[in-house]
Amino acid sequence: MKTRTGRSVGGNILMFLFLALFGLFFLLPGLYAAITAFKPANEILVFPPRLFVRRPTFSNFIWLSNLMTDFWVPLSRYLFNSIFLTLVGTVGHILLASMAAYPMAKHRFFGQKVISQTIVLSLLFTASVTYIPQYIILSVSHMIDTYWAVILPAFQSSLGLYLMMNFMNKIPDEMLEAARIDGAKEIRIFWSIVMPNVRPAWLTLMIFSFQSLWNSNGGGFIYNESLKPLPAVMATIAAGGVVRTGATAASALLLMIPPILLFLCSQSRVIETMSTSGLK
Amino acid sequence: MPRKKHQAAGSAHRLSAWEQIRQSRDSYLLIAPFMLLFVFLTVIPILSAVGLSFTSFNMLETPRFVGWQNYQRMLLGDPIFYTVVKNTLLFAFLTGPISYVLSFLFAWLINETGRLLRTILTAVFYMPVLAGNIYFVWAFLLSGDSYGVINGLLLQLNLIQEPIGWLVDQNYIMGSLMVVQLWMSLGTGFLAFIAGFQSMDRSLFEAGAIDGIHNRWQELWYITLPSMSSQLLFSAVMQIGASFGVSTVITTLVGFPTSQYSADTVVTYIMDVGTTRFEMGYACTIAVFLFVLMFLSNFVISSLLRKFQTE
Numbered sequence: 209m210k211t212r213t214g215r216s217v218g219g220n221i222l223m224f225l226f227l228a229l230f231g232l233f234f235l236l237p238g239l240y241a242a243i244t245a246f247k248p249a250n251e252i253l254v255f256p257p258r259l260f261v262r263r264p265t266f267s268n269f270i271w272l273s274n275l276m277t278d279f280w281v282p283l284s285r286y287l288f289n290s291i292f293l294t295l296v297g298t299v300g301h302i303l304l305a306s307m308a309a310y311p312m313a314k315h316r317f318f319g320q321k322v323i324s325q326t327i328v329l330s331l332l333f334t335a336s337v338t339y340i341p342q343y344i345i346l347s348v349s350h351m352i353d354t355y356w357a358v359i360l361p362a363f364q365s366s367l368g369l370y371l372m373m374n375f376m377n378k379i380p381d382e383m384l385e386a387a388r389i390d391g392a393k394e395i396r397i398f399w400s401i402v403m404p405n406v407r408p409a410w411l412t413l414m415i416f417s418f419q420s421l422w423n424s425n426g427g428g429f430i431y432n433e434s435l436k437p438l439p440a441v442m443a444t445i446a447a448g449g450v451v452r453t454g455a456t457a458a459s460a461l462l463l464m465i466p467p468i469l470l471f472l473c474s475q476s477r478v479i480e481t482m483s484t485s486g487l488k
Numbered sequence: 489m490p491r492k493k494h495q496a497a498g499s500a501h502r503l504s505a506w507e508q509i510r511q512s513r514d515s516y517l518l519i520a521p522f523m524l525l526f527v528f529l530t531v532i533p534i535l536s537a538v539g540l541s542f543t544s545f546n547m548l549e550t551p552r553f554v555g556w557q558n559y560q561r562m563l564l565g566d567p568i569f570y571t572v573v574k575n576t577l578l579f580a581f582l583t584g585p586i587s588y589v590l591s592f593l594f595a596w597l598i599n600e601t602g603r604l605l606r607t608i609l610t611a612v613f614y615m616p617v618l619a620g621n622i623y624f625v626w627a628f629l630l631s632g633d634s635y636g637v638i639n640g641l642l643l644q645l646n647l648i649q650e651p652i653g654w655l656v657d658q659n660y661i662m663g664s665l666m667v668v669q670l671w672m673s674l675g676t677g678f679l680a681f682i683a684g685f686q687s688m689d690r691s692l693f694e695a696g697a698i699d700g701i702h703n704r705w706q707e708l709w710y711i712t713l714p715s716m717s718s719q720l721l722f723s724a725v726m727q728i729g730a731s732f733g734v735s736t737v738i739t740t741l742v743g744f745p746t747s748q749y750s751a752d753t754v755v756t757y758i759m760d761v762g763t764t765r766f767e768m769g770y771a772c773t774i775a776v777f778l779f780v781l782m783f784l785s786n787f788v789i790s791s792l793l794r795k796f797q798t799e
Contacts, residue, residue: 215600219704223597227609230594234671235612240637241625257640308522317512318505323523330530331725332786336733336755337778340762340771341533344540347547364525367676394514416676423620428763439621443740446624450635453628464619471618472611479610482676482683486718487725 238464244457245269252453268454275445275455281434283441290422290437293355297362298417302410304363309372310398314384324373328487330366335420339428346429357429358437362421368413374484375409376402408477415478419467438463534779541773546766558773568749569774572757575662576732576778579753580785583666584731587673591723594674595681596708610682616672626668627741630654655742661751668737673730677723684719688712717797724789732782735759754778 239259244252246264276283311317312324335342342361343352351357379402387397403410425439442463446456471478509516541558543551562569598609616622629637632653639651654664693701696711713720735755738744742751745760752760754774762771 215704223600227594227597227601230590231609231612234616234674237625237629237671238615238619238622240629241622244628253635255634255640256644257635257637304522304525308519311512311515311518315512315515317515318509323519326531327526330526332729332782333530333534333779334729334733336735337729337775337782338530338533339755340758340768340775341537341540342529343762344536344547344768344772345529345533360525361529364522364529366526366530369522369526394518398518419618419620425621428759442621442624446627450631456624460619460622460624464622467618467620468611468615471614472607475607475610478679479683479686482679483687485676485680485683485722486716487721488718 241457241460241464244454245461247454247457249451249454253450268458272445272455272458276441279441281436285434286436286438286441289355289435290439293358293362293424293437294418294421296355297359297421298414300359300363301365301368301417302413305365305368305372305413306403306406306410307398308369309376310402311394312369312373313376314379314381314402327366327370327373331370335361335427343429352429353432353435354430355435358421358424358427361427362417365417365420367416371412371481371485372406372409374486375406375481378484379405408480411474411477412481415467415471415474418470422467423463537772537775537779540769541776543769544767545769545772547768548766551769554769558770561770562773562777568752568757571749572752572754575751576734576753576755576781578662579666579669579734580728580731583669583673583734584727587670587731588677588723588727590670591674591678591727592681592720595678595685596712598682599685600704610679613674614678617675623668623672623737624740626664626671627655630664630668630741632656658750661742661746665734665738665741665751668741669734672737673727675726675730677726677730680719680723680726681716684716685712688715714797717793720796721790721793724793725786728782728785728789732778732785754781 236259243259243261245268246266247261248263248265248267251258251262273283312320346352346357351360383401383405384397387401392401423439424437425443426436430436438459442456442459445452445459448455540551542553542555544554544557545551594609594613598606598613601609611618631637631639632651632655634640634643634651636651636654638654639648642648643651652660654660692711692715693707696707701707701710733755734753738746738751738753738756739759744756745764746752746756749757755778758771758774758778761767761774
């Protein structure tokens with residue numbers, strides 16, 4: 209595949225320059241946060257500003273943990289909330305979306321077309337756009353200020369169903385027919401044939417669900433401090449202003465490590481799934 | 489797309505609608521949990537927003553029907569509404585298309601590199617989305633005093649004489665926000681493009697080379713673009729959703745609401761009307777306006793892309 213036509217040297221150089229330039233623009237803010245996390249206080253407020261750290265220190269992290277023990281709600285509680293919301297929301301979303309995607313992709317039934325058109329249309333309406341109408345419904349059903357207010361909306365993310373549906377379309381029908389002839393029930397076919405065959409799609413749904421839940425500060429549905437997840441703490445620390453720059457950067461660094469690691473590990477599967485994402 | 493017909497038992501000749509539904513019991517059972525939640529948390533909210541837009545509703549008393557009053561107020565009696573619509577359209581028609589084109593361009597160029605570099609670059613460009621909260625770092629970069637990184641650099645290079653209030657000065661707020669929004673907008677659509685390039689049929693390129701394709705630009709224009717039309721449409725839908733939904737960047741970096749609503753979008757204005765003033769009826773009216781706007785943009789853009797596809 210290295211013998212591709214018309215790859216001029218000049219074009220290659222231009223391309224690398226372009227990618228390097230924009231790559232820096234996309235990389236630098238995150239890198240700046242990561243480096244600032246290790247800066248001692250006297251290196252944060254300097255003029256002119258410097259990117260790199262002269263004498264790296266863990267003092268910001270230590271300060272962060274001290275700060276946390278002084279909080280009214282202990283850090284462990286925020287951590288628990290974050291892990292709980294992310295775990296339950298992600299597992300539930302993958303399960304419900306796969307269950308729904310299987311008949312949508314492989315069965316034919318009354319009402320299927322309407323459902324599939326509604327799902328595609330709903331891809332347009334992101335969480336921030338439907339925030340107020342959703343707030344009213346959650347409030348009327350007394351779910352504001354509970355874990356459910358974050359978990360249930362995550363369960364029914366239509367992007368997940370849409371991607372799973374498209375991916376399941378690729379499973380050959382013969383494989384399912386063979387199982388049916390052997391007398392397997394639909395639920396069993398779903399669980400022991402379809403699910404193991406769509407692992408890349410699980411990972412993709414996991415990434416999308418994980419990144420939105422892990423980064424969520426409660427989405428405006430949680431006001432009770434002891435139910436709030438970690439990003440809410442970060443916002444509180446950041447609100448402390450310039451003196452807390454180092455601690456804010458340290459907390460941001462800790463928060464961004466899990467989703468980045470997860471993505472690096474599952475990237476090729478995600479790309480495989482996204483190749484079926486096209487809208488006809 | 490052709491789907492294999494599934495029938496639980498035997499062949500169905502002319503079954504009544506009820507029989508058909510009964511035969512598909514398993515399908516409905518599998519779909520039910522997701523769809524019930526989806527109806528409850530997406531369909532009903534959107535539909536009830538339409539209903540509530542004709543009422544006065546403060547969450548405590550029952551909604552009171554007021555006819556077109558909210559719509560009159562929105563269009564004729566609310567100058568803020570036009571400010572936030574203008575800001576939303578700036579995001580939608582400037583950052584949206586720029587981000588869309590950049591997503592495609594980056595995905596294409598990344599695909600031209602080797603395997604390792606491709607993996608790293610994909611992660612780099614996607615990182616702002618992945619590390620969802622990291623955009624707060626722009627508050628330090630764009631800080632209005634001389635300790636702000638960007639001000640510091642510009643001052644040192646003597647390009648400016650005194651620090652600029654990037655997130656305070658009315659002349660710069662929208663520009664700064666658009667740069668940040670652009671920075672964190674390579675999301676799902678970008679990944680779809682990357683995937684689209686990687687799953688291209690290689691034999692098309694070989695055939696193209698024989699047919700007289702000389703360079704990568706021709707290859708892009710004559711082979712790649714036409715065969716990626718479905719990804720182009722999917723990414724466009726994602727991009728519309730993201731551009732019309734710009735909100736947290738603004739509330740985090742500038743404030744909620746921003747001074748004189750100078751940098752608010754329709755979405756943050758809806759939040760302000762709804763959760764600060766509890767005028768839910770009016771908030772729903774503006775939400776309905778936003779839905780219609782998004783729906784229309786989606787319609788126009790999909791027809792354009794479809795036209796492009798058939799040409």
